[in-house]
Amino acid sequence: MSPELGRFALALACVFALAQAILPLRGARKRDRRLMALAPGLAVGQLLALVAAFACLVNAAVTxxxxxxxxVENSAVSKPLLYKITGVWGNHEGSILLWALILGICGAAVAGFGRNLPSALRARVIAVLGGVAAGFELFCLTTSDPFDRVWPAPLDGQGMNPLLQDPGLAFHPPVLYTxxxxxxVPFAFAIAALIEGRVDAAWGRWVRPWAVAAWSFLTLGIAMGSWWSYYVLGWGGYWFWDPVENASLIPWLSGTALMHSAIVVEKREALKIWTVLLAIGTFSFSLSGTFLVRSGILNSVHAFAQDPARGIFILALLGVVIGGSLVLFAWRAPSLTTGGLFAPVSREGALVLNNVLLCSLCAVVLTGTMYPPFMSLLFGKTISVGKPFFDAATIPLAIPLFIFMGFGPMLPWKRAQLWPVMKRLWAAALATLVAFAVSLFGLSGVLPILCATAAVWVIGSSVTDIAGRIALFKAPLAQSFQRARNLPRAVFGTAMAHAGVGVTVLGLAAMSQAQHRIVEVHVGQTEHMAGYDWTLTxxxxxxxxxxMAMEGTIEIRRHGHLVTVMHPSxxxxxxxxxxTTDxxxxxxxxxxxxxVIGDKHGTDADPTYVLRLHYNPLAPWMWFGALIMAFGGALSLSDRRMRVGAPRRAPLAGTVAAQ
Amino acid sequence: MSDEQQRNNVTRRRLMMGLPLVGAGVCGVAFWKMLSGMQTGAFNPHDINAPVTGRPVPDFTLVDQPPGTGFAAADLRTLKSPVLINFFASWCIPCIAEMQALLDLQKQVPIWGVAYKDKPENAAGLLKHAGNPYARIGSDREGRVAIDWGVSGVPESFLIAPGGLIVWHSAAGLDNEDVRTSLNAALTKVAR
Amino acid sequence: MRSLARLRCVLPLLAVLLVAAPMAALAVDDPAEMLPDPREEARAEAIGAQLRCLVCQNESIEDSSAGLARDLRKVVREHVAKGESDRQIIDWMVARYGNFIRLSPPITISTLLLWGMPLLALLVGVIAALRVFRRRSTPESAPLSEEERARLDEVRRDA
Structure with a gap:
């Protein structure tokens, strides 16, 4: 398990990946079954080599x-074992290796789960994944080698930033990277489809589960990051609109659009070219976001130590992956067929609207994030784009999205009428009205009121949708239960994910009403805030x-009854x-x-302590909503139609193969 | 639909499909320029670019910082020759790093120092230890004068032309070759 | 010329972070700097939330524990206490530090694209969607072949 062995395994993985990129692609072109059949084996081989390389690095960290x-740079003898392991991906080199490992897992997963794919398509998808992986492994080997030795070896390492020694943050990167x-994977499917010159309903169905899975992980990853900043950084905030956060939000928005437009491809054979573009775009955003942040172009603390060679290599890699796929798109997409009848008021019409709004949001966040460096480059002017801009520019686009989220899943395909759907939603509408009245009374600010109302609408309509489908309270309970069992899980998944969005938005709206107070108190002194009495005892x-920790004890009472005793330190x-503040x-x-407890003031005989007290209404809902969303995604994935029911593709006759 | 119309449609479709590539290409070129600019120092995403050059010096008064004597806006406005204003602090490592460069530079242009948020004894200690490049030194204990100058950190330097006009500004240490080159260019321009 | 690796001293030298959220997090602040009048304090906080902490990342001066942010907070409160308008205080800051200090950039020719993006994106999206609806409702492609129809049925059955 020496580092050299790790480097060798990484090089081996790179060789596997190159073979995986070239041979099956050639096989698919020449219709050579033997070459195509190599793809799964190579993908698994690459994964095994990557696992070995990763194990070597973990071993080096643990020992x-x-x-x-x-x-040396990131660990120390005194570091707890858990953080020795998780610290492996807490730095640039290790995180690239983790990135490659996850890519390897994706390749092997396509090899494993993709048995029902046509062999040529599967070979091409695996080949594209192999090509991307090869790029990363080369990057790792040439400019970001995690196995570099130092001589003479020091007795102890330099340790890790204490803020990073936290379980929430330790597991955040793997989830986010996944x-x-x-x-x-959707990207590889898109490239394969462009090479084949064919996108059809079956393709839409194959892409969708991969997009849903990636989306669920991304949702969880973003939520974990936000939760971490909430409970570690200690000022009650949860989202900074920092370029790093935006870099994760942009692919989340376009990925959400992709997940929905793939449904239209599957059910109506429409929006094909658009869906292919979204698949390319989402992965491109994932790639460029993270790497632009690391290159230091975006003004962010998260930039890794800047190495020009690294920056150039990253840019070249991005150029090959993104540029190459867009060249292919420009060349082949015009020959893809379009089809399907479209009526604006229909499920597909609602999904188009969903895509318009999500992509507008994506464009706004992207523009806001990239504007400062471009202004600086083009005009030599420095500007900042922060929370006030993003709040003002995104919320007005998000509210219509929430409103249409309520109708969308209830509209039938092809041609629908709005009125019957509205009638079915009367309960949700009633709840929304009540919510509006309550928030008018209880919340201050126009946007929080609108957001809270929209959130209740989203939750209400999701619940109403399910209740309507299982005829809850209209049929005997036993019959409703039977109906619920027969209802596809994907329907539940959709409703849950949508309701999850509502829960998160409700949390965000309520958090705009958070209260806080900074006080300087003696021990024994009581402060009154938000209906609670906070006493430093x-x-x-x-x-x-x-x-060394300075730990305070704060007793919180409401109407004289003890609510809790807390120990900030x-x-x-x-x-x-x-x-750090705990x-x-x-x-x-x-x-x-x-x-939060802060500085100690005054004399040792008569000390006072600075306390920062927050009352955060519905704060846990923000992350709880994200959990529900991810769970909804998982529920959809467990639908048997997603796994086994994938249609077999009809023979090529009649459709236009690429020119 | 006529043939020509159809052909037009196909051409338009092809152009549309090329748009993402064009967009990505433009971004790629821009990123490449940014990356190469960051290496030469021509592009710095962290630059604040406080709009101070070309302006008269703000109103301020600084008390004495031993071993030097303090100064005020009026002193700069009545100047007959250029002066370099340098904000520094004893707790700032890059400031200590640029001291040697300042000692060399003071032969060329008088340097007036401003001790930023520093205890007088600490600032005096630094100058005793590293040598004193400053002709006059004022103390900005609270850091409020620095705000009027648009200073966001130390070291930061300003070249003041006769009459009290700020003609050059750098938020980087003067031990940097490029910064000194640009300062020299500004000095020649003022002398002319 | 404008600085290579500019080591600014005010920036607490923090180890570089991999993910999520800027550092230099708010330690607890000094309550003494708050204004006695809660309405004035609320106004000062609202103004502070518009101003960027110059030495940290996308944080506002209200959220940052950096020394300069604290100084600027004090300045904002002094000006609020003097009865100056929000506009005057922000202009005062911009005069010193330029538009960099505004977290929400002013609407000028050069930021037109930024502020116009929500409308522009929506407009492009709606036009594209309308084209999709119009084009698709007039079938231009040839009728489906037998095989295609069979496949379509198969797909729909599964759905």
Whole structure:
């Protein structure tokens, strides 16, 4: 398990990936079954080699092998075992290796689950994934080698930023990367379809589960990142509109659009070219977002140590992957057939509208993120684009999206009438009206009121949809239950995911009403905020394994009854000469009580402490909604139609093969 | 539909399908320019570019920072020859790093220092230790004068032309070759 | 010429982060800097939320614990206490630090594309969608062949 073995395994994986990129593609072209049949084996071989390489790096981290530069820079003997393992992907080199590993898993997954695909299509999809993987592995080997040795080896490493030593953050990158990299599969399907010159209903059905899976992971990954910043950074915020966050939001928006437009391809054989473009675009955004952030072009703290060679290599890789696929698109897409009758008021019409709004949102976030560097490059002017802009520009686009989300899933395909659907939604409409009245009374600000109302509408219509389909309260309960069992899981999945969006938005709207107060108090002093009495009852010094903590005790009472006792603390890490705040959060599901302890003022005989107290209504709902969304995605994936019912493709006769 | 119409349609379709490529190409070229600009220093995404050059110096008064004497806006407005204003602090590593460059530079142009958010004894200690390049030194204990100058961090330097006009500004250390070159160019221009 | 790796001292030297959220997070602030009048304090916070902390990332000065952000917070509160308008205070800041300090850039010719993007994107999208509806409702392609029809049926049955 030496680092050299790891590097060798990585090189082997790269060779496998190159073979995987070339041989099956050639086989598909020459209709050579033997060459095509190599694809799954090569994909699995590449994965095994990557697993070996990754294991070597983990081994080096766990055994404190300080002859490896990457371990010296990011680990230390005193670091807990968990963070030694997760620290492997907490740096540039390791994260690229993880990225390649996940790409390898995707390739092997297509090899494993794609048995019902036509052999040529499967060979091409796996080949494209192999090509992308080869690029990353070359990048890893040439400019970001995680196995580089140092001589002489130091006795101890430089340690890891204490803020990163957190379970939430430790598992955030793998989930997020699985989301990003997962979109490589729809991308590969799009490229394969362009090579074949054929997109049809079957293609739509094959792409959809991969898009749903990637989307679910991306949703979870974004939520985890936001949750981490909420409970670690300690100022009650959860989203900064930082370029790094936008880089994950942009593919999420386009990926959401992709997931929906693929349905239209499947059911109506329409929007084919658009869906192919979205598949290419989503993966391109995933790639370029993360790497632009790392190159330091976007003004973000997350930029890794800048190495010009790296930047150029990344740009070249992006050029080959994105540029190459768009050249292919420009060349082949015009020959793809279009078809299907379209009526504006219909399920497909609603899905088109969904795509228009999601892509507009995507364009706004993209423009806002990229505007400062472009302004600086073109006009030499420096500007900032932050929260006030994004709030003002995105919310007015999001609200119509929420409104149409309510109608969409209830409209029948082809030709629909609005009125019958509206009648079925009367319960949701009633709930929305009540919500509007309540928020008029309880919330301040126009946008929060509109968002909260729209959120209730989304949740209400999702529930009404399911209730209507199973004839709840209209038929005997047993019969409703039977209907529910027969209802496809994908229908439940859709309703859940939509309701999840509603829950998140409700949380966001309520959080705009959060209250906070900064106070300086003596021990024993009570502050009143948001209907609670917050009393600092004591402060003590508590030594930790590699830090010293000042821990406060805050008793929170409501009408004299003790609600909770919380222990926020402030940790000073000697090794890094850094302090972190350890937030105390008490949640009851409806609101968070959030306490932070700060500086000690006054004399030692009569000390005072600065406290920051937050009351965050519905805060947990923001992340809970994301969980529901991801669960909805998983539920859709478990639908047997997604897995086994995939249609067999008809023989090519009649359709236009590429020129 | 006539043949010509159909052909027009096909051409338009082809052009449309090429649009994403064109867009990506433009972005690619821009990113390449940014990356290469970042290497030469021509492009810096972290630059604030405070709009100070070409303006008269703001109103301010600075108290003495031993071993030097403080100064005020009026002193700069009545100048007969250019002066370099340099914001520094003893707690700032790049400031200490540029001290040698300042000591060399003071032979060319007088440098007036501003100790930014620094304890007087610490600033004095630094100058005793590293040498004193400053003709006059004022203390900006609260950092409020710095805000009027558009200073976002230390070190930061301004070239003041006779009459009190800010003609050149850099937020980078003067130990940087490129920064000194551009300062020299500004100095020659003022001298002319 | 404008600075190579510009090491700014005010920026706490933080290890570089991989994911999510900027650093230099808010430690607890000094309550002494808050204005006594809650309405004025709320106005100061609203103005502060529009101003970018110059030495950190996309954080506003209200959210940052950097020293300069704290100074600027104080300045904002002084000006609010003097009874200046929001506009005057933001202009004061822009005069010193340029438009970089505004988290929401002013609408000028050069930011027209930025501010116009929501409308532009929506317009392009709606026009494209209308074309799709119009084109598709007049069948221009040849009628389906037997095989295609069979496949379509198969697909629909599965759905």
């Amino acid at each position: 404190d092998d300080f002859s490896v530069a990457n371990i 989301g990003y990299v997962g979109f490589a 004591g402060v003590k010094m508590a030594p930790g394994p590699n830090y 402030k940790r000073s890490f000697n090794a890094q000469n850094q302090t 937030v105390a959060i008490h949640t009851n599901g409806l609101s968070d009580l959030y306490g």
